[in-house]
Amino acid sequence: MLVPLFAPVADSEGPPLVFLVRGSDVVLAEGDPSDWGPGLFVGTLDGRHCWAIDANTPGAEAFDADRSVNLMQLFGRVDEATWVAAGRAVQLVEWDRNHRFCGRCSTPTDPSETERSRRCPACGLAAFPRLAPAVITLIERDDGRVLLARNAAWPTAMYSCLAGFVEPGESVESATRREVLEEVGIEIGSLRYFGSQPWPFPHSLMLGFHAAYLSGEVAVDGVEISDARWFGRDELPEVPGPISIARQLIDDWRAR
C-alpha cells in the first residue's frame, strides 16, 4: 500500500525505490536517490521509501529512454500500489516543473520545507499540487440495460461510461447530471457512489457513480460523443481495459 508523505518519518524498509520521470515516461530504479539528483519524496510503499526524480534535471542522465515505460503501459506490469506510486511521482514532478515561477508575478518560487507547496517570495502566492476532480457514471435502465457511449476521438469502436470534469461551484452530483444531459440529452434519477480512482493523465481524480435512468431520449452531440446506446449484459461492445474505473463500474453491474 502507498502512504503518500511529504518527507520520511522512519527509515526505509529496504532499498529506496526511485522513479525517474520524464513527461509521463518512468524508469524504475533502486538505490540512493541522491545519486540521481534532488528528489521529491513520494511516500512509502509497504514501508519502503519512494522518490521521484525529474529526469530533465542535470545529474539524472541515468534516465534510460530504452528502459522507460509510459505510465499507461506500466499498468499490469507492476503491482497496483507501485503503479499508483508511479502516478504520484509523475504528478509531483510535473507540478514541481510547472510552478518554478509565480503564476501571478513571475518571480522564481521556493519549495516549502514543511509541506508540498512552492511559494513566491515576492507576493506570497503558494502553489500546491493540483487535482482535477472528474465524474464518471454508468446509467442503468429499468430493463437492466446500461448506456455506453463512444467518444469521437477514440481510435477503436470502444464504448464506455460518460465522464466529465467538475466545474468550479459545482457538486459532484450536479456535475454528473449536467454532463449526462449535455452529452446524451437524458435526465438521471438517483445516484449511488461507487468509488474513486487517481487518474494521473495528467492530474485527475475520478469519482465513479451508478445512476438510474429517469427520462429523455438518447441524443448525442456528434462532436465529443459519436454514438451512445443501451446495452444488455450479453451484447456488450468493446469496453475499456481493467486499468480504468469505467471498467470496474461495468464489471460491477455485469456481476449483479
Ligand SMILES: [Zn+2]
Ligand atoms: Zn508572486
